[in-house]
Amino acid sequence: MPGIGEKSATRLAFHLLRGPKQQSRDLAQALLDVTEKIRLCSVCMNMTETDPCPTCTDSRRQADVICVVASPSDQVAIDRGGHFRGRFHVLHGLLSPLEGIGPDDLRIAELVRRLAAEPLVTEVILATSPSVEGESTAMYMARLLKPLGVKVSRIATGLPVGGELEYSDQATIARAMANRAVM
Amino acid sequence: MPGIGEKSATRLAFHLLRGPKQQSRDLAQALLDVTEKIRLCSVCMNMTETDPCPTCTDSRRQADVICVVASPSDQVAIDRGGHFRGRFHVLHGLLSPLEGIGPDDLRIAELVRRLAAEPLVTEVILATSPSVEGESTAMYMARLLKPLGVKVSRIATGLPVGGELEYSDQATIARAMANRAVM
Numbered sequence: 302m303p304g305i306g307e308k309s310a311t312r313l314a315f316h317l318l319r320g321p322k323q324q325s326r327d328l329a330q331a332l333l334d335v336t337e338k339i340r341l342c343s344v345c346m347n348m349t350e351t352d353p354c355p356t357c358t359d360s361r362r363q364a365d366v367i368c369v370v371a372s373p374s375d376q377v378a379i380d381r382g383g384h385f386r387g388r389f390h391v392l393h394g395l396l397s398p399l400e401g402i403g404p405d406d407l408r409i410a411e412l413v414r415r416l417a418a419e420p421l422v423t424e425v426i427l428a429t430s431p432s433v434e435g436e437s438t439a440m441y442m443a444r445l446l447k448p449l450g451v452k453v454s455r456i457a458t459g460l461p462v463g464g465e466l467e468y469s470d471q472a473t474i475a476r477a478m479a480n481r482a483v484m
Numbered sequence: 485m486p487g488i489g490e491k492s493a494t495r496l497a498f499h500l501l502r503g504p505k506q507q508s509r510d511l512a513q514a515l516l517d518v519t520e521k522i523r524l525c526s527v528c529m530n531m532t533e534t535d536p537c538p539t540c541t542d543s544r545r546q547a548d549v550i551c552v553v554a555s556p557s558d559q560v561a562i563d564r565g566g567h568f569r570g571r572f573h574v575l576h577g578l579l580s581p582l583e584g585i586g587p588d589d590l591r592i593a594e595l596v597r598r599l600a601a602e603p604l605v606t607e608v609i610l611a612t613s614p615s616v617e618g619e620s621t622a623m624y625m626a627r628l629l630k631p632l633g634v635k636v637s638r639i640a641t642g643l644p645v646g647g648e649l650e651y652s653d654q655a656t657i658a659r660a661m662a663n664r665a666v667m
Contacts, residue, residue, distance in 0.1 A: 368661075375649045382654040385661055426664055430648045443667040457642030457663035462655040464644070465613045466558040471565040472645040478551075478568055480640035480665065481609055484626040 344415065346391045346408040347373050356380075356389060363387045364419070368426045369412065369442065371395050371435065379428060387426075390415065395434035396441055409442065416449055424452040431458045431476075527598065529574045529591040530556050539563075539572060546570045547602070551609045552595065552625065554578050554618065562611060570609075573598065578617035579624055592625065599632055607635040614641045614659075 305313070317325050341347070342354035349355070356362065356376075366387035370376045376389045392407045404410075416422055425446055429435035443453045459477035460469055469477075488496070500508050524530070525537035532538070539545065539559075549570035553559045559572045575590045599605055608629055612618035626636045642660035643652055652660075 370649070372650070378649050378652065379657055379661065382658045384658045426661070427667070428649065428661070430650075431643050431645050432648070439667070447667070453667045454664040455667050456660040457640055457665065458645055458660075459640030459642040459663075460614050461644050461647070462614050462641055462653065462659055465615070466553070466561045466611065467555070467613075469561065470645065474562055475565045475567045476645055477639040477641075478562065478609070478611070480642075480663075481637040482640065482663070484610070484622070484630070484636045484638050 341408075345389050346393065346411055347376060347389060361386070364421045366424045366426065367412075367415075367422055368428050370428050371430065371438070375428065375430075392429075392438070395429060395432075396438040397434050404441065407438075409445070412442075413445070413449070416446070416451060422451060424454060426454050426456065428456045431456075524591075528572050529576065529594055530559060530572060544569070547604045549607045549609065550595075550598075550605055551611050554612050554621070558611065558613075573608075575612075575621070578612060578615075579621045580617050587624065590621075592628070595625075596628070596632070599629070599634060605634060607637060609637050609639065611639045614639075 302310075317328070338350050339348050340352065342349040342352055342357055344353045344357040347354055347356065363386050367390050368376075368379060368385060368387055369390045369392060370379065371392050371394060373391055376391060379385055379389075390408070390412050392409065392412075394402055394407050396402060396404065396407065412425075416425070425442075427439040427442055429438050439455055443455070446453050457480060458473070459480055460466065460473060466474065485493075500511070521533050522531050523535065525532045525535055525540055527536045527540040530537055530539065546569050550573050551559075551562060551568060551570055552573045552575060553562065554575050554577060556574055559574060562568055562572075573591070573595050575592065575595075577585055577590050579585060579587065579590065595608075599608070608625075610622040610625055612621050622638055626638070629636050640663060641656070642663055643649065643656060649657065
């Protein structure tokens with residue numbers, strides 16, 4: 302498992318063996334519960350215990366905008382701020398030809414079906430990270446979604462809030478200059 | 485001097501005393517030269533040996549756009565990429581009421597005079613950092629410059645190139661979402 306090598310695994314195993322038997326039983330049950338109870342929301346593809354998930358059934362959220370993210374943790378990052386009040390769609394990855402990840406490996410077809418089923422949606426925000434994979438995934442999806450008659454937008458790239466020009470990389474400065482906005 | 489405390493200063497002083505006398509004389513001469521030769525360009529206020537500076541006299545640069553920066557090092561940061569081919573104006577600081585730095589302490593009046601003298605300029609890009617001081621300086625200057633009939637723009641704030649949503653701060657994510665662009 303990530304961050305746990307042979308040494309850590311051995312230490313954890315002996316810790317469980319030394320501890321009360323109930324602790325191991327509880328952990329085993331929790332693992333079974335996770336496997337049984339957590340599935341993908343049939344609407345937004347995020348992980349959930351109830352289907353549809355609490356985000357999709359939250360009537361206080363706008364029904365006209367869907368924010369597309371690569372992972373559940375990216376959804377958490379955007380939701381934490383509380384500024385965005387629309388809904389989400391989780392791709393579960395990014396396009397990466399080098400790693401053999403194509404469009405069929407992501408939850409893209411589900412989004413296309415969802416857009417057909419939800420005519421209220423007027424905008425899709427592509428909120429994948431401005432990395433190579435994130436940019437190419439956004440480009441691919443824009444080409445796919447625009448013909449469906451929905452407005453497709455991309456989160457802004459530029460200097461981070463509180464960032465300093467002097468310590469920013471050239472690519473970011475070039476984007477910040479190119480994407481400048483009239484005041 | 486920044487980064488040089490009492491210990492470093494002592495070490496440097498003894499290094500000079502141990503070394504050849506000519507080394508100290510050369511350093512002293514270089515310091516005198518800097519003080520004598522380097523002044524501010526009368527056009528863009530950047531530091532220069534010749535007035536106007538090489539950037540202002542470079543005829544390959546666009547004469548219609550001026551990029552306003554806080555410091556000479558910020559100008560270097562933007563120029564390094566080679567994407568921006570306009571001219572610059574150096575403010576030599578940012579507004580900071582807490583530190584008692586007001587508009588009269590910056591080279592703002594010089595920019596206003598320059599805009600009157602250079603009718604070819606159609607756009608002023610405010611490229612101060614997205615820090616508190618940088619933002620308020622940009623806001624102040626936009627209010628001042630827009631009535632002069634010039635287009636005033638601001639560099640983009642958002643996720644840096646190669647940045648990850650998951651590890652970005654909430655303010656940056658909120659800006660990246662708010663400043664999203666239609667694809």
